[in-house]
Amino acid sequence: MRLLLALLVLAAAPPRARAASHWCYQIQLKPSNYTCLGPGEWEGSCQSNRQSPVNIVTAKTQLDPNLGRFSFSGYDRKHQWVVENNGHTVMVLLGDEVSIAGGGLSTRYRAKQLHLHWSRAMDQGSEHTFNGERFAMEMHIVHEKEKAPSSNVNEDDIAVLAFMVEAGSNNVNFQPLVEALSDIPRPNMNTTMKSSISLFHLLPEEESLRHYFRYLGSLTTPTCDEKVVWTVFQEPIQLHRDQILAFSQKLFYDHEQSMNMTDNVRPVQSLGQRQVFRSRAPGPLLSQPTLLAPALACLTVGFLR
Numbered sequence: 001m002r003l004l005l006a007l008l009v010l011a012a013a014p015p016r017a018r019a020a021s022h023w024c025y026q027i028q029l030k031p032s033n034y035t036c037l038g039p040g041e042w043e044g045s046c047q048s049n050r051q052s053p054v055n056i057v058t059a060k061t062q063l064d065p066n067l068g069r070f071s072f073s074g075y076d077r078k079h080q081w082v083v084e085n086n087g088h089t090v091m092v093l094l095g096d097e098v099s100i101a102g103g104g105l106s107t108r109y110r111a112k113q114l115h116l117h118w119s120r121a122m123d124q125g126s127e128h129t130f131n132g133e134r135f136a137m138e139m140h141i142v143h144e145k146e147k148a149p150s151s152n153v154n155e156d157d158i159a160v161l162a163f164m165v166e167a168g169s170n171n172v173n174f175q176p177l178v179e180a181l182s183d184i185p186r187p188n189m190n191t192t193m194k195s196s197i198s199l200f201h202l203l204p205e206e207e208s209l210r211h212y213f214r215y216l217g218s219l220t221t222p223t224c225d226e227k228v229v230w231t232v233f234q235e236p237i238q239l240h241r242d243q244i245l246a247f248s249q250k251l252f253y254d255h256e257q258s259m260n261m262t263d264n265v266r267p268v269q270s271l272g273q274r275q276v277f278r279s280r281a282p283g284p285l286l287s288q289p290t291l292l293a294p295a296l297a298c299l300t301v302g303f304l305r
């Protein structure tokens with residue numbers, strides 16, 4: 001009998017260990033009885049020193065004249081995208097026909113998926129912060145470098161375009177995504193948007209997209225690989241407060257639908273020795289960057305409220 005018990009305990013051990021090594025956000029730790037790994041224990045490269053997200057101190061960013069406009073390809077293609085709850089976020093799968101070039105990137109990058117980070121609080125849901133300020137949500141469009149399969153791992157293998165989201169007027173362009181959330185409350189569920197939208201529909205005015213920050217960092221989820229060239233746009237997307245709250249209300253981390261999916265936000269990481277760059281400012285101001293640096297800083301700060 002004792003032997004049988006011992007065997008049962010042994011048999012029960014492996015699944016338990018697997019559960020313990022599964023990563024989660026801070027907010028999931030307590031309700032899951034600390035059986036998952038919170039951000040402080042994430043594995044892979046997560047405890048290294050070139051991590052993301054970071055706080056962007058706009059006055060300390062350095063103007064880089066090579067950071068020009070992006071060329072967006074397929075961003076105008078309207079499609080009924082597949083949307084998935086992956087247990088950590090809601091993800092829109094982007095197929096193979098969307099790509100970016102320019103924007104100071106070394107080559108063309110193909111879009112794979114977009115996903116978001118959010119909170120119920122309108123000042124807690126972004127991963128990156130501007131001068132310590134957090135936004136309601138942050139949207140990441142993840143692109144992969146087009147390259148030969150044999151080539152080495154580089155610090156810019158992945159290009160993520162990051163957009164802040166703030167509470168404002170209702171955004172009808174986001175509605176097909178917001179409405180899809182009701183269909184995918186539990187992890188591993190997917191659905192198709194009921195109407196077609198293009199990526200441009202989700203972004204701020206195209207004219208504003210030449211204002212952005214650039215630095216080298218990591219994925220913000222395990223294994224936090226340090227191979228991401230980050231572009232964080234200054235101009236936020238506006239969604240209505242109710243549209244933002246829908247993400248926390250409709251989506252769940254768990255199959256039992258007991259943990260609302262919210263605060264899926266990694267804490268800010270130390271910038272260390274890294275420099276954050278900013279794209280060139282509009283028009284003639286560019287000709288004398290040193291003389292105009294204070295004016296540019298003012299403009300940038302003004303732009304960020």
Ligand SMILES: *[C@@H]1O[C@H](CO)[C@@H](O)[C@H](O)[C@H]1NC(C)=O
Nearest residue numbers: 030031032033034035254258
């Ligand atoms: C956590 O522990 C409580 C009390 O033992 C239990 O009711 C609950 O189901 C557990 N939750 C999980 C996610 O295991």
Ligand SMILES: *[C@@H]1O[C@H](CO)[C@@H](O)[C@H](O)[C@H]1NC(C)=O
Nearest residue numbers: 082083084093188189190191
């Ligand atoms: C959507 O879910 C179904 C059922 O689980 C699965 O068969 C299908 O592969 C999924 N589709 C995508 C695009 O993930």
Ligand SMILES: *[C@@H]1O[C@H](CO)[C@@H](O)[C@H](O)[C@H]1NC(C)=O
Nearest residue numbers: 120245248249250251260262
């Ligand atoms: C959690 O989800 C339930 C069910 O959708 C919803 O009624 C509730 O408002 C959500 N809680 C929060 C705090 O968002």
Ligand SMILES: [Zn+2]
Nearest residue numbers: 115117140220
């Ligand atoms: Zn992300």
